[in-house]
Amino acid sequence: MRFMASYDMMESIRNTNQWLGASTLAMASYPAFAMFPNPALQWLGAWGEVTERTFSRMVVKPDWNLPSFLGENGTDCTVVEEIEIKGAFGDLLHFRVQGRTEPKRKVLLVAPMSGHYATLLRSTVISLLPDCDLYITDWHNARDIPVSAGKFDVEDYTMHLVDYMRHLGPDTHVIAVCQPAPLALVATAYLAEEDPAAQPSTLTLIGGPIDPSAAPTEVTDFGHSVTMGQLEQSMIQQVGFKHAGVGRKVYPGLLQLSSFISMNIEAHKTAFTNQIQRVAKGEAHDHDKHNKFYDEYLAVMDMPAEFYLSTVDRIFKNGEVANNSFTIKGKKVDIGKITTVAVKTVEGTKDDISAPGQCIAALDLCTGLPDSKKASHLEKGAGHYGIFAGNSWRTNIRPLVLDFIDDNEKQTPPGYRTKKPAAKPANKNTAA
Structure with a gap:
């Protein structure tokens, strides 16, 4: 500091x-x-x-500004943002499509807490709305959270995801983008052991650092090049007097932007x-x-200091998810307990944030899951942003993700596309 x-x-x-x-x-x-x-x-x-x-x-926190879209009956469908679950550190936001009566795939989109607001996934949201009943994790700027709200680290983040999955029910399809991918995997494993009936139907992990050491990048190299003491002294600051979170220790968004x-x-x-x-x-x-x-x-946006430091220490330095040794309140969460949730990974060959090999490592950790429930996709020529919001997402990856959801839907409601045969065993792509 x-x-x-x-x-x-x-x-x-x-x-x-x-x-x-x-x-x-x-x-x-x-x-x-x-x-x-x-x-x-x-x-x-x-x-x-x-x-x-x-x-x-x-x-300034950007507005969602979601446009209306043409519904199945030829009328314009407007989108209304509603808070499903309100919390001090983040809300579960529901995008309700007015006038839509036919059921759609229930999707929980897990947004990263990595310096930007959930609105970074606006184009992802827009692309999914016509085909999905969509929810998203809307994390708050730490500078606006009073110190009295307490701490927020990777375990708290994981338990928020557990609560959201429980609330939405077992017919939910989770899509985790980038940073939260390893924690979404842990949250699913936690439910598999503690509350199997609340597990989601599918889990799609997009460009996430499940095993950062599988394909090192500048991000992973930085995590190993400094000690936690150096990181705390050089990256953590206390919120200033003009904000509600005055005194809270944070990793400043302006520093992250630089x-x-x-x-x-x-x-x-x-x-x-x-x-x-x-x-x-x-x-x-x-x-x-x-x-x-x-x-x-x-x-x-600013991140809580505990979340930033524990992410670097436990995910990148110690590789607790990669080694299947992640604990919550001292109790190990065994990823091998996942036996019914279909898991798909998505990577891009030109991803310089989470390089190919880091995310697909999740499939090897799911030792209790049959190959028919595993899938992977490596998008040629796509960078980090492209695999969830760019042209590669819109034209190639999004249809594959929706197919994966439909292939593993427990019961296909009216309005879904025709259900296909069970997915083939995972294509274990190697790092490009």
Whole structure:
């Protein structure tokens, strides 16, 4: 903590840059300057507009803004967001489709708690809504959670998933994206032993670090290159005075964002330079490709310090899920107890966050599951984002996931596609 700027200092730097951008835009837009046209003012105003928007988005939770879609009867179906279960650290959110009467696949989409809001999965949600009765984990920004709410670590996260699965019932299909994949696997194993009747029908794990050492990346290398003491001193800070969570120890979203950007800094520099040029030429608009991407990418949230540190320590350093030694309140959760839940893994050959080999390791851990209940898919040419939200997801992976759900549905209700024969044994892809 002593090796970094304080929480309030980081917020002050962000706020100052937002103010500089807004002030520059206001100055360059001053009507009197129009008497003496100067291209430099256009470029100055463009820089101010892009800068102000960039730094203001870092502290704003994006709206879902889910569009309506054409229903089966030819009418527009609007989507309403409802809180199914409210909690201090996160809510279980239900996307209710108005006017829909035929039952659809009940899907729990487990969003990552890795620095971005659940809205990062907006395109995933939009693609699933026409075919699914969809729920999602909507985690809260730790800076807004009072210290009195207590701690939140990987065990608490796992038990939240257990509670959600119990609430939704055994006809639920769980899809875990990225970071929560190992914890969703543990939650399913916990239910298999403690409450078998509440187990979901299927579990799909997309690009998650089940076994980070199976195919090391920069993310896994970082986890092994520092001690937990160094990590706590350099990454953990206390929330500042202007927020409800004042005093809570967190891994700041602004710090996480700087890490995201540093991993591909040249691409981000080029993107912002090009956007300033487009604004100066009058070619940019509010919902262009750049703004749609960066409005979401720059919107970051703080993570509870206990969750961040325990994730690094238990998932990456000690590999407790990979070694099947994860414990909850001192009791081991045996992944081999999963015997009826069909499990599918999805990976991308160009995933530089969770490389091929890390996620498919889940199938070997499910020793009590027959091969007919296991499946895997390796998407060629897809990066991390592409396997759950990009073109690869929409055109290839999503149909495969829905087929997998239908193949393992206990009872196919009306409105589903025709149920296919049982899935073939898993295709054990090797790391590319």
